[in-house]
Amino acid sequence: MINPSANGWIKKFFLENESNYKDYNNDLLTFYHDVRTSGFIYGYVIRINLINETDTSELSSEEVTKIALLNSLFSLYKIVTKSDDQSVFIEKAISFYTYLHQKGNSIFAKSNPNLEECIATRIQTNENIFAKNFSHIITNALLFMDILAFKKYLELEENPITYLKSVEESTIVLVSNALSIKENPTQYDTLLIKLFENSLRYTKFTSKKFEKSKFGKFDSIIEILYLLDIAAMAMWSDDELSTVEKAYLYSLCTELHIVDFEYKISLDSIDAYIKKYKKEIPYFNYSNPVKHFYDQSNKNVTKLITRNAKRLTKELRESKELVFLLAKSTTSDLSKDEKKKVKKQLLDICKSIPSLTIFLLPGGSLLLPILIKYIPQLLPSAFNENLEE
Incomplete structure (x- = not known):
């Protein structure tokens, strides 16, 4: 049993799952579909993507998310580098997170931060120690951006902070536009705004509508599908989407060059996920x-x-x-x-x-x-x- 709240959990994870990792055969699309169905994209992880699933029944949502982030980073590392060297992966991941926290984070002031500390700083979004454990929003809903930025870092070997800011700003454009055209706003929209506000690190959330967005700089399949999923998440409703809402999402697909098949999968996935796990998802339970x-x-x-x-x-x-x-x-x-x-x-x-x-x-x-x-x-x-x- 891995305890992600105690030192040494990453080493134990690698030891226990030596032959349990999924082989994506360098296929980013399959990798992304797996990450999506695990709930990682939506901010609440329901399972770890391994051949034989890890029992997470005794783990907190924060602990499950730590494992999911580590496993997703390592899976992407293997796809991009075509290597499964764990020690090199850990060095690369620490270097990556050191770039993201060059200022303002005490653990990175040390000469040798470890990966467990790096991951812990990314999971939490609340500053208060007590709130970290019992807040209505425990994990970072935009955590998949770390995966996107890590991919870019592995490919270019340069500071990923500019790229990460760009993805975050584009996400805000999508969410702002999506919320501004919704015909029947619900309490979910307010909760979603709270979730994003608590998850942003480099920009501020705004409800201002952007007249025009430019997403041409994103061309990786996992980049464009992630942007679509975030927009679909903002558009989600218990009822069927209106004609205007569908038109917005479809125009986004056209701009991002996403085929109709992936558009349908995105809408069906968010609908099935929220309806099945609504009672468990923290940001749906903030009314009292x-x-x-x-x-x-x-x-x-x-x-x-x-x-x-x-x-x-x-x-x-x-x-x-x-x-x-x-x-x-x-x-x-x-x-x-x-x-x-x-x-x-x-x-x-x-x-x-x-x-x-x-x-x-x-x-x-x-x-x-x-x-x-x-x-x-x-x-x-x-x-x-x-x-x-």
Whole structure:
């Protein structure tokens, strides 16, 4: 089991998947179709593109996205360079990200940043530590731009920042135009704007309509399909697209020289993806921030507890007073001192398990009730014995 929140996960990923990588036979189109269906294009990854899929049920969406970004970068590296040398790939990827963060990022002030740190900085879009773990927008929805820029870097061996800015600006043109002509705006449009605003790094989002766009500088199949998918994402609706909306997308296809077949695949893909995963996609669940915070926290803590169940069970069984107090709390109120003891002892246990140190962050104690909720499932016999007493 790979833990992308702990050091050494990239090395372990390569070791565990030595013969599990998909061979795209230098086919960028097949690679892109795979990345699209994984959800990576849309900002919420549902699977890792490997021959035998990795079990991600115990991973947070941020952790899944880390693996997906690494795997996509490596897959593209193999297509462009026709090499599968992992050490050279890592050197190239670190060099690439060093260009993107030459200013304003503390980890790149070090002489030797590692790829795990580079990937972590690209996944997160929120600055606050606590918000990074429980925000409604956890990952960068425009992360595929890193893949496009990495391709350009491998081909030209030059600073990719100008290219990346160009792709980002073109994406804003598309989204702005698409949203401006929509005939029946929905709450989804507002959520989409929030998602893009949180994902942009080099430009500012604007709702101003651009009269004319120029995309002739993009000619790679993965560039033009990505621009189409972003536009389709902005146009998406529960109902069928209007004539005007279809006309806009079709004119975009003409400008980008995209065949009708790929146009249909793009529309069908975004429609099927959102309808199937709408309840899971974070930016669709922001209508009630408090409820969403609790739901997201519940999911994250549940995964952490599941992942560390054995260690947590062992620590709890050795804390007889804590178990007794927790059992007591199910039948009567604890005194002020007893509540302090429960909180202190739980935090001490979390301190001893690296993955649970999130509870020690500012505000982390607010999550303790979620942890307490699952303790009876870990120690049913101990709880029953205490309740009998």
